[in-house]
Amino acid sequence: MQAVQLSDIATPNWIAELAATGVAITHSFIPPALVSALRVEAEAYHQDERLARAGVGRIGDHQVDLSIRRDKTRWMSREQSETQAWYLSEMESLRLLLNRELFLGLFSFEAHYAAYEKDGFYARHLDAFRGARNRILSTVLYLNEDWDEADGGELAIFDEQAPDDAPPTLLVPPHAGTMTIFLSEDIPHEVLPTQKTRYSIAGWYRLNDRLGAPSLQAVTPVSNLAS
Ligand SMILES: O=C(O)CCC(=O)C(=O)O
Ligand SMILES: [Fe+2]
Incomplete structure (x- = not known):
């Protein structure tokens, strides 16, 4: 598969990169100690079965469709732990920075932990309904130590202008501390x-x-769903 290597695109000036291309990757925004704490918490939630199988569609028209996505999620909140409060504070700083630098007028942030177990995936999609203006920027922070190429699980990013069957322009391995940010409606x-x-x-x-x-995400506990 033809793809730009991660090292080619991660630039120190990732905010300018985001403005120019709609996609940016940074390895330095979230402190390593926080990445580790988030990783510990994600693993614990997963082991304790406190993640719920994720679905697709708006609330009221919400379905778990294992042919589209196979992950388990849990929404974060400041009340759930100090680690989550710390992460949400960092992302609040990023919101203010992006508004200042790019005049985006971002108002709120929501995030969930996700675990993709072996053979998990999420088929090609956009994160926002065109025209709904609900989600403007998507962020994904990875938490995985010791991730090898053979482990797969890359985030594949496509050119919005290219035909649907064109190969991705970028593959991002889910290494601990890597954060990908992109325009939710366009990429x-x-x-x-x-x-x-x-x-x-x-x-x-x-x-x-x-x-x-x-x-767009499920709130139904895993135990209530056939897998
Ligand atoms: O985990 C990723 O790399 C992307 C996840 C994603 O696309 C989503 O949750 O909408
Ligand atoms: Fe997505």
Whole structure:
């Protein structure tokens, strides 16, 4: 598969990169101690079965469809732990920085832990309904130490202008501390099948839009669903 290597695109000036291309990768925004704490918490939630199988669609039209995505998620909140409060504070700083630098008018942020178990994936999609203006920027922080190429699970990013069957322009391995940020409405992306459990935090900055679609994610406990 033809793809730009990660090292070619991760630039120190990732905010400018985001403005120019709609996609940026940074390895330095979240402190390593926080990445480790998030990893410990994600693993514990997974082991204690406190992650729920994720679905697709708006609330009210929400379905678990294992042919589209296979991950388990849990929404974060400041109240759940100090680690989550710390992460949400860092992402609040990033919101203010992005608003200052790029005049984006981002209003709120929501994020969930995600675990993709072996053979998990998320088929090619956009993170926002075009025109709904609900999600503006997507962020994904990876939490995996010792990730090898053979483990798969890359985030594949596609050129929005290219035909649907064109190969990705970028493959991002889910290494601990790597964060990918991209325009939710514009950038088609996909999680390639993973060979072992892959932990991440997916998050979205939104505008203040009362008509915005509610969460795309499942709230149903795993135990209530046939897998
Ligand atoms: O984990 C990733 O790399 C991307 C996840 C994703 O696309 C999503 O949750 O919408
Ligand atoms: Fe996505």
